Amino acid sequence: MPFREINSKMVEAVVVPGQKMYSQRGAMLAYRGDVSFTPNIQGGQGGLGSMIGRRVANEAAPLMTVEGSGTVMFGHGGHHIQVIGLSGDTLYVEADRLLAFDGTLQQGTMFMGSQGGVMGMVRGQVTGQGLFTTTLKGHGAVAVMAHGGVIELPIMPGRPVHVDPQAYVAHHGDVTNKLSTALGWRDMVGRGSGEAFQLELSGSGAVYVQASEEKL
């Protein structure tokens, strides 16, 4: 585990020579040792193609490369931080929620429409997350930010989990998501319960939910 949680709002990462790490630009709080921070114009891994892809998809969070040897502390905006360990599976997360991640993880961009078709695109619009999301794949750890504490809910086959789109943080595993609507006549006349749109996640994996309905 390269990330160590100091408290709920700060993580410490160990940087060793020859191993890169990416973090959101400006998220460094303190460091020990000989560590260099280089702004990453490409906004992450991959070549020029990936960079253009991210720009087009508007998933280009300003990232920096962290290299050298020492320890670095990360934190941002007083948000709670959740460290998620990945062992071969894929994490789906919004780019602006990413605080830092291992360089060993493969970064990509996914089109919402490719999962869930048209409803996937509608989902992105409804939740204000846009039509694209960032994926991280491989073995390593990711530090994700959320407003308020985060709870992890397991998803098992046959037991789908429904999440408020505004409280959704990230998910990993073999999970399909779709937007389910519970729009009734009450919502049409402005008497809704405020829970008209929900994200339905089914398959096997886990979803991370924040204790707040606020965006970062």
Add this chain to the structure above:
Amino acid sequence: MFRLQGSKTLAVDLTGDAVKAKNGSMVAYDGRMAFKKMSGGGDGLRGMVTRRLTGEQMVMMEVKGQGTCYFADRASEISLVSLHGETLYVEASNLLATDAGLRTGTSFTGLRGGASGNGLFTTTVEGTGQAAIMSDGSAVVLRVTPQYPLNVDPGAYIAHQGSLQQHFQSGVNFRTLMGEGSGESFQIRFEGDGLVYVQPSERNTVGGDV
């Protein structure tokens, strides 16, 4: 059954029964759930009219189904309160969820409400069951006995239960009028036997300015 998942998320296990919660506070659920807005906070027509008149607005929804439902609101800390026939007085903005069996109503608080920035009325919850209240920062529960009355800053007060009388106290003196007040010119004094819930944060109040 209410239980806390962390300090900021409330998990409620439902087996076909219902629970009342603040409108839009669901963050996740598994199983099958139906959400229905309760007009006027669920006190019936008379309660609805009272709420409109008193300004103690509370928009609640009824959640019914099977499975586990998770509630949270703007990362507020949550405290659970068990009621056995007594009455809980709570500000409408601090109430997150109650058992469906609990009755909610409105009561007059007198002068205190004006200074605590909550209006002159407060919400009452009575019956037998559980309620979840929210606070900015984790709430402390202070016991009041006849020997030990308690004074509370109106901006930090969130709820109380038991047989308590409340008085409004003001320590306004010539310093306050000179604009040299300590910011603690108004207090609520609780006497009797019961519990008071206080949050480690103060709302903007008229009392806090003088």
